[in-house]
Amino acid sequence: MAISWYPGHMHKTGKELRKLMTATDAVIEVLDARIPAAGANPLLAEIAAGKPALKLLNKSDLADPGATADWHQHLNTLPHCRCLVLGLDKQDVLASVLRLLDQLTAEVQPVLGIRKQCVIFGIPNVGKSTVMNALAGRKLAQTGNEPAVTKGQQRIRLNQSWTLIDTPGMLWPKLADQDAALRLAMTGSIRQTAIDIEEIGWLAAEYLQSALPEVLRQRYELEESPGDTEALLSAIARQTGGINRRGDTDYGKVAQTLLNDYRSGKLGNHTLELPPAGTD
Missing domain, CATH: 1.10.1580.10 (Conserved Hypothetical Protein Ylqf; Chain: A; domain 2)
Incomplete structure (x- = not known):
């Protein structure tokens, strides 16, 4: 049996993301620190190509610390990319995210407007809703251990400069690499009823x-x-x-x-x- 999961709402999310990119200054991709490669959506990478990217290695409390350090170093070497490691304690995440977004957009000119917009995305069940709640300082998004908790876009104002748009978790139409698909299934990114x-x-x-x-x-x-x-x-x-x-x-x-x-x-x-x- 081939492992795959791409319901209709994910196709809709992809179309909406393409529209958002024209007015977006930077993107934030939330990755599961246990599967930073398998969990990096190639469709999202194609949609956001050329945009400064902040990679959040989430759930690092469940990953090997040495491997997480290696991934952090690797992702920081990518062009116009910064990486931030997140665990259970997300108390200071907003200040760190804003600092790195400012650094990234300073490298790419011109900024599209006075206020700047970033879009946050990731695969299902990567912990994006928990990150959103930490960034907002209050409960904005429902959290859970099942994928597809977030159902639609949400906008929050991070500070005087930045607006953040949240989007539902999204996979891609065909999981060609079945070893990577197994890693997605093991970490819970594919809905239980689909496997x-x-x-x-x-x-x-x-x-x-x-x-x-x-x-x-x-x-x-x-x-x-x-x-x-x-x-x-x-x-x-x-x-x-x-x-x-x-x-x-x-x-x-x-x-x-x-x-x-x-x-x-x-x-x-x-x-x-x-x-x-x-x-x-």
Whole structure:
């Protein structure tokens, strides 16, 4: 089964973004610090081509600190780009964002008007609504652990110079790189009803068994690391109540447990991808 999710409202969002770009001075892209490459929407990059960009590495509290530092360094080397790392504490995010936006637009002249406009975007469930609330200093946007929480555009005035426009989370029509699509699914950027949870759980278990065998053993109190993916899922099921009444492994239930544990950081701070080699 190919992993994909591109409902109609995302197509509408793309059309609206194209219209916004003519009057936009800079863009803010919110990225999940665990998947900065897989979570960078190529369609958004095409729409915002040439605009100064501020990349926010959000959810860094769930990512490996060393990998996040490498991504921060890499993104800061891109033309007309700045990067800011965000975790749970977003108390001073507004001042940092305004400072970096001013730096970026000072590099690209002329500014389109006296007041400046930036657009914030990202893939679904990247934490953009939480960032918006922090920037506004009050609850503007509903937050949640399911993608597609934001439904329409919102405008807020950040200060005397900047207006920020929020847009719904958006993927792209065809996820050609299915390894990247798996990373999107593992972090919760694809709506649960659009994927085969058992298949995603199996693929996630296969990856985590290779990358974090000792973490899995300790988290689920396994006596030894199982030899294959089926044995791993069955062992986790026995430890987490994932056995059905017939005594068989409930692969849907254990898949959900495994994905929830990764998404919430119960398997530790783990980044799913590293910056391109030789870019520091």
